[in-house]
Amino acid sequence: MKIRKGDNVKILSGKDRGKTGKVSRVFGKEKRALVEGMNLVKRHTRPRRQGEKGQRVTVPASIDLSNLALVCPKCSKPTRIGYKIGNNSKFRTCKKCKSEV
Numbered sequence: 001m002k003i004r005k006g007d008n009v010k011i012l013s014g015k016d017r018g019k020t021g022k023v024s025r026v027f028g029k030e031k032r033a034l035v036e037g038m039n040l041v042k043r044h045t046r047p048r049r050q051g052e053k054g055q056r057v058t059v060p061a062s063i064d065l066s067n068l069a070l071v072c073p074k075c076s077k078p079t080r081i082g083y084k085i086g087n088n089s090k091f092r093t094c095k096k097c098k099s100e101v
Contacts, residue, residue: 001026002081003023003026003033003081004023005023007022007070007071008022008070009023009070009078010069010078011035011067014039015039020071022036023035023068024036026065031064032062033062033068034063035060035063035068036060038060039063040060041060041061042057042059043059072094072099075094075096075097075099079095079096082095
């Protein structure tokens with residue numbers, strides 16, 4: 001998985017295109033992620049108790065990983081991710097500045 005929890009990402013398409021945010025959760029099998037404060041949708045909830053009213057609640061919806069680009073912490077540009085293997089460890093690298101992510 002190239003994008004992980006806690007990464008800063010830029011949204012490439014959709015209603016929040018161009019905005020950046022922090023990944024709060026990644027769904028591996030579905031290849032989707034939740035980004036804090038982005039892709040908010042309104043859900044209608046029904047009343048649970050008598051006398052209570054139904055309401056509209058804003059909830060973040062997941063975004064496909066193909067619509068996200070990792071923002072490199074060093075060069076602070078949206079970039080693709082590569083891998084390097086060394087000393088029995090595999091780590092992610094920025095394709096633009098070649099630094100470790």
